[in-house]
Amino acid sequence: MKLRNLLTAFFATGIFLTSCVKNDDPTGASTGTLQSAVTGDCSPLVVNGIYMVDSVLTSNNYVDVQVNVTVGGSFEIKSDSINGYSFKKTGTISAGLNTIRLYASGKPVATGTNTFTVVYGGTACNFTVTVFAAGGGFGTALYTLGGSPGNCSVSNITGNYIVGLGMTAGNKVETTVNVSSTGTYNLPGVAINGVTFSGSGVFTNPGIQNIFLSASGTPASPGVFTYPLTNGATNCNFSISYTSVITNATYALSGFPGNCTAAQINGTYTAGTALTASNTAVINVNVTSPGVYTISTTTVNGISFSASGTFNITGPQQVTLTGAGTPTTAGPVNLQVSGSGNVCGISVTVL
Numbered sequence: 001m002k003l004r005n006l007l008t009a010f011f012a013t014g015i016f017l018t019s020c021v022k023n024d025d026p027t028g029a030s031t032g033t034l035q036s037a038v039t040g041d042c043s044p045l046v047v048n049g050i051y052m053v054d055s056v057l058t059s060n061n062y063v064d065v066q067v068n069v070t071v072g073g074s075f076e077i078k079s080d081s082i083n084g085y086s087f088k089k090t091g092t093i094s095a096g097l098n099t100i101r102l103y104a105s106g107k108p109v110a111t112g113t114n115t116f117t118v119v120y121g122g123t124a125c126n127f128t129v130t131v132f133a134a135g136g137g138f139g140t141a142l143y144t145l146g147g148s149p150g151n152c153s154v155s156n157i158t159g160n161y162i163v164g165l166g167m168t169a170g171n172k173v174e175t176t177v178n179v180s181s182t183g184t185y186n187l188p189g190v191a192i193n194g195v196t197f198s199g200s201g202v203f204t205n206p207g208i209q210n211i212f213l214s215a216s217g218t219p220a221s222p223g224v225f226t227y228p229l230t231n232g233a234t235n236c237n238f239s240i241s242y243t244s245v246i247t248n249a250t251y252a253l254s255g256f257p258g259n260c261t262a263a264q265i266n267g268t269y270t271a272g273t274a275l276t277a278s279n280t281a282v283i284n285v286n287v288t289s290p291g292v293y294t295i296s297t298t299t300v301n302g303i304s305f306s307a308s309g310t311f312n313i314t315g316p317q318q319v320t321l322t323g324a325g326t327p328t329t330a331g332p333v334n335l336q337v338s339g340s341g342n343v344c345g346i347s348v349t350v351l
Contacts, residue, residue: 096262146176
């Protein structure tokens, strides 16, 4: 009787402990839910790109949705196909709140507003895309600047800002706007410290979305300079810090010293097949001091990931590491990500 009671307690304890283990192993299928509003619309949502009749969609055509992942693993998030095109993304994802970029494929065949349904993990949400006639015919957009009338809602600043070093295509400021009426936009900017930030393009869909302001010119002096941005009745400003020399950034890898928090693995990994530009790993970092950075992984099973660039703002940010090499054998591959003196782990499944 005592032996039977002891065995019963042992198995019960084993079941309890098993139920408490959280499966973050990305070798299986992930589980989670799409973030959406009460109306069923995907929220938050970013729709990017110009959608025109008979124009083949490119990597500039995408939507960003958010998913709350409870168990990390592989995923496939896709929309239905409407009017000749659709949206889709596959890869591996870690537990937590993640932003997933669904790339468009196909070619719109008719003008109008198309409402898509995105499906993931038994949940669904909707978003709309406006298709314009071939050749454009856009009017002038109506929109407000995010952060007005204070600091602009800047999400990213890229490139090096060094005195005497001319601006390149990599010097950009990414900021948020809220579009109420679609059409063209133009933000010419003003020259301060020898540098101008400007942007123009077309808003093809209403709602909150990001735009890029490109820098031109050559910085004349070191220091922090404030740039005003004006659109109609709304205005905001952002600051750029110019230095005389390149300094190293100080930052922490999210998840250190364990698994990288909410890391997203993109692309397909097959034994004997070399990695391409689609094989990336997106990790999260928290920047405490701006400057240049280099982040890389160990080489395991013939593959590795790395990235380098400049952090120009402090706070939480994402870094995309590009994969390299050729995996030799199938199975899970655990890699250590290193940067700024700390490490965290990611896992890739090779087919």
